[in-house]
Amino acid sequence: MSSDTAPILSVNGVVKRFVLRRTLGDRLARRPGLTQTAVDHVSFELAHGEILGLAGGSGSGKTTLARMLIRLVEPDEGRIIFRGSDVRDAGGRDLREVRRQMQMVFQDPYSSLNPRMRVGAAILEAGRVHHQPGAENGTSFVERILDLVRLPASAAQRRPQELSGGQRQRVAIARALAVGPEVLIADEAVSALDVSIQTQLLNLFLDLRDELGLSIIFVAHQLSVIAEVADRVAIMHEGRIVEIGSTVDVFHHPTHDYTRALLAAHPHPRPPAPTGGVA
Amino acid sequence: MNDLSVRFRTEDGVVRAVDGISFAVAPGRTLGIVGESGSGKSLTCRSVIRMLPPEGAMSANQIVFDGHDVLAMDRAALRAHRARSVGMIFQDPFSCLDPTKRVGEQIAETLRVNAGLDRAAAKSQALTLLEDVGIASPDRRYLSYPHELSGGMRQRVMIAIAVATKPKLLIADEATTALDVTTQAQILSLIQRLRREIGMSVLLVSHDFGVIAQVCDRVAVMYGGYVVEFGPVEDICTRPQHPYTRALLDSIPSLESAGQRVRRAGIPGQPPSLGEVTTGCPFVDRCTYASDPCRTMEMVMLEVGRGHTSACPVTVGNRS
Numbered sequence: 001m002s003s004d005t006a007p008i009l010s011v012n013g014v015v016k017r018f019v020l021r022r023t024l025g026d027r028l029a030r031r032p033g034l035t036q037t038a039v040d041h042v043s044f045e046l047a048h049g050e051i052l053g054l055a056g057g058s059g060s061g062k063t064t065l066a067r068m069l070i071r072l073v074e075p076d077e078g079r080i081i082f083r084g085s086d087v088r089d090a091g092g093r094d095l096r097e098v099r100r101q102m103q104m105v106f107q108d109p110y111s112s113l114n115p116r117m118r119v120g121a122a123i124l125e126a127g128r129v130h131h132q133p134g135a136e137n138g139t140s141f142v143e144r145i146l147d148l149v150r151l152p153a154s155a156a157q158r159r160p161q162e163l164s165g166g167q168r169q170r171v172a173i174a175r176a177l178a179v180g181p182e183v184l185i186a187d188e189a190v191s192a193l194d195v196s197i198q199t200q201l202l203n204l205f206l207d208l209r210d211e212l213g214l215s216i217i218f219v220a221h222q223l224s225v226i227a228e229v230a231d232r233v234a235i236m237h238e239g240r241i242v243e244i245g246s247t248v249d250v251f252h253h254p255t256h257d258y259t260r261a262l263l264a265a266h267p268h269p270r271p272p273a274p275t276g277g278v279a
Numbered sequence: 280m281n282d283l284s285v286r287f288r289t290e291d292g293v294v295r296a297v298d299g300i301s302f303a304v305a306p307g308r309t310l311g312i313v314g315e316s317g318s319g320k321s322l323t324c325r326s327v328i329r330m331l332p333p334e335g336a337m338s339a340n341q342i343v344f345d346g347h348d349v350l351a352m353d354r355a356a357l358r359a360h361r362a363r364s365v366g367m368i369f370q371d372p373f374s375c376l377d378p379t380k381r382v383g384e385q386i387a388e389t390l391r392v393n394a395g396l397d398r399a400a401a402k403s404q405a406l407t408l409l410e411d412v413g414i415a416s417p418d419r420r421y422l423s424y425p426h427e428l429s430g431g432m433r434q435r436v437m438i439a440i441a442v443a444t445k446p447k448l449l450i451a452d453e454a455t456t457a458l459d460v461t462t463q464a465q466i467l468s469l470i471q472r473l474r475r476e477i478g479m480s481v482l483l484v485s486h487d488f489g490v491i492a493q494v495c496d497r498v499a500v501m502y503g504g505y506v507v508e509f510g511p512v513e514d515i516c517t518r519p520q521h522p523y524t525r526a527l528l529d530s531i532p533s534l535e536s537a538g539q540r541v542r543r544a545g546i547p548g549q550p551p552s553l554g555e556v557t558t559g560c561p562f563v564d565r566c567t568y569a570s571d572p573c574r575t576m577e578m579v580m581l582e583v584g585r586g587h588t589s590a591c592p593v594t595v596g597n598r599s
Binding site: 057058164165166167194195196197198199200202203206221222223224225227228231246247248250251252261262263264265266267268269 | 315316430459460461462463464467486487488489490491492493516526527528530531532533534536537538540541542543544545546547549550
């Protein structure tokens with residue numbers, strides 16, 4: 001992680017307002033109507049090879065923010081500088097390229113994978129659409145990608161519903177990796193999984209960062225999950241980042257009241273230290 | 280309430296979902312059931328009121344609730360038992376509330392039907408309940424529809440309905456799973472307060488060991504349809520005996536390890552799916568202590584401490 005070089009992604013003063021109600025009178029007077037500010041002047045940077053955790057309660061704007069980075073939601077204000085140019089100015093081919101380089105992984109792989117497509121075909125399709133090297137040679141490409149997410153080559157023949165939740169999420173990640181991204185945006189990607197499976201996935205994200213040098217934005221409501229994967233963490237509350245800093249600082253020396261409240265409410269088994277003894 | 284003991288077997292065709300579970304909840308105490316998806320924890324708590332999906336069949340030696348044999352009840356008695364003695368809350372309050380009715384009326388309806396109050400008394404009691412569960416301006420909220428409330432408020436309304444008849448047992452099945460941590464903490468302390476005030480017992484089902492540890496006296500750890508370890512919460516958290524419990528506790532991410540880049544070992548492999556036919560210990564394929572006898576052993580709870588039992592013969596006496 002070279003912190004002295006330019007960040008891969010730099011977000012500056014991004015705002016998103018959702019219109020709740022806009023009457024005819026508002027339209028005639030060109031007023032915005034009743035709006036709710038979901039993301040309110042948010043700025044942060046993501047370094048190469050960094051894992052940035054984005055935490056906050058429901059409705060804090062973390063998902064909206066994550067989606068704006070690849071313009072699944074259009075920002076109203078602000079700049080999103082990815083590799084030197086503003087994502088908001090990108091159109092057509094450029095936007096597709098931005099979305100190739102910044103891939104999203106969602107909470108529910110069941111709804112993001114085509115249930116009728118075998119795993120191998122889904123991976124191959126993603127790779128071919130974006131002209132990835134090696135994608136013309138189907139089987140070895142698929143095997144290489146599956147290997148990245150620690151799935152056996154035999155998984156290529158399976159359909160999503162034949163897989164367990166954890167395996168399905170690995171496939172969703174594999175599909176994201178198939179297009180050769182530089183940034184992964186994981187939106188609650190491990191939240192629906194059982195703890196024993198969650199651990200495996202967290203380790204996978206750490207491996208991917210180490211092996212591929214990926215930068216990762218890791219959105220989660222579960223603070224302890226972020227505590228274990230993130231290098232830095234941003235705490236969101238009511239559309240703003242109320243605290244951002246190294247994971248150690250934010251979790252051990254929180255400065256904002258909301259961060260303290262979140263940490264205090266976090267349930268953990270009474271002896272928090274791991275008990276050891278299991279390989 | 281007398282001790283409640285359950286021992287049953289559910290069969291879905293030839294499929295075994297839950298096997299040989301026995302436990303007891305004393306009055307005013309809190310028992311937690313913790314386990315991963317498919318471990319059978321929800322089926323276990325539902326069978327306490329014989330509320331299983333139609334294709335599920337249960338058998339048990341005995342389910343005694345407050346001196347009454349639940350297994351011997353006919354439909355009417357069972358209905359009355361469910362209505363008056365047991366309150367239940369689920370993960371998703373939205374699907375349990377009637378979207379077309381004001382929430383206050385739903386609480387009042389419960390009181391009219393199950394406690395025989397007249398309209399006026401039911402309404403004033405419902406307002407008191409809304410206040411009890413910590414809803415601000417109950418007069419206004421009485422008239423709200425479920426979709427107008429936040430998730431935390433809906434869960435409070437569900438709790439109000441569940442405790443309306445002052446049940447002796449509250450069953451909370453993943454009741455706080457969908458909520459924010461701050462809301463979750465509020466709901467958990469609300470349950471604790473009501474437990475003390477009404478003197479009810481609580482059966483709390485969760486996949487989250489942290490939640491269980493915070494509110495329960497005793498905990499049953501379930502895996503693959505079996506209880507693999509049972510005992511006082513402190514004991515189990517500090518001296519877990521069963522390899523599954525140990526591995527589970529080790530897998531839980533913690534705030535204390537922030538920034539230390541610990542990589543947890545986790546548990547390799549997949550949990551058995553519900554109803555997968557297994558013999559011997561269900562954890563055998565993922566267990567580091569496993570040996571051949573584990574594949575054929577019978578699941579028997581062995582005493583490992585005071586009121587603390589574990590189903591693993593290998594780790595007994597091998598205190599880590």
